[in-house]
Amino acid sequence: MNILTMLWRNLWGGSRTLLFPARPKVTKGYRGLVRFDPALCTGCAICRFRCTARAIEFKAAKGEFTWSYDPGQCTFCGRCVEGCKTHALSQDSQCPPVYLTIGALKNSYTVARKPAPKPASAAPPAAAAPTSIPAQEARNEPA
Ligand code: SF4
Numbered sequence: 001m002n003i004l005t006m007l008w009r010n011l012w013g014g015s016r017t018l019l020f021p022a023r024p025k026v027t028k029g030y031r032g033l034v035r036f037d038p039a040l041c042t043g044c045a046i047c048r049f050r051c052t053a054r055a056i057e058f059k060a061a062k063g064e065f066t067w068s069y070d071p072g073q074c075t076f077c078g079r080c081v082e083g084c085k086t087h088a089l090s091q092d093s094q095c096p097p098v099y100l101t102i103g104a105l106k107n108s109y110t111v112a113r114k115p116a117p118k119p120a121s122a123a124p125p126a127a128a129a130p131t132s133i134p135a136q137e138a139r140n141e142p143a
C-alpha cells in the first residue's frame with residue numbers, strides 16, 4: 001500500500017480502537033476461557049503437566065483432588081483441552097469478561113475420586129484342575 005494512502009486512511013478512517021469495556025468481535029475458532037466439567041474429570045492431572053503457563057493447579061488428597069484454573073496466567077493455547085482424554089475441558093468461543101482485580105476469574109473445584117471401574121464382563125470360570133493324575137498317565141505308559 002502506498003504510504004500516502006495509508007496516511008490518508010489513518011487520518012480520516014476513524015478510530016481503530018474500542019472504548020473500555022467494549023470488546024472486539026472474535027473470529028471462528030477463537031480460544032477463550034478454559035471450562036472444566038468435574039463430572040467427566042478422572043483426576044489424571046495431564047492438563048496440569050501440559051500447561052506450561054502454570055495456569056492449572058492440581059492437588060491430590062486422600063479420596064479427592066482439587067483442580068484450579070487461573071485465567072490471569074492462561075495463554076489460551078489449548079494444550080490442556082487437547083490433552084484431556086475424557087473431554088472434561090473445553091474453551092469458550094467468546095472473549096473473556098473484563099476483570100479488574102487479580103484472580104477475579106480464578107476458579108477451583110474439589111472433586112471426589114471415583115471408584116476404579118469394574119471389568120466390562122466377568123471372566124468365565126476357569127476349568128477345574130484335575131485333582132490327581134492317574135498313575136498310568138503320569139508315567140506316560142501306553143494303555
Ligand atoms: S481435566 Fe482432563 S486432563 Fe485434567 S485431570 Fe481431569 S481428566 Fe485429566
Ligand code: SF4
Nearest residue numbers: 051074075077078080
Ligand atoms: S489453554 Fe494453555 S495456558 Fe491456558 S490453561 Fe490450558 S494449557 Fe494452560
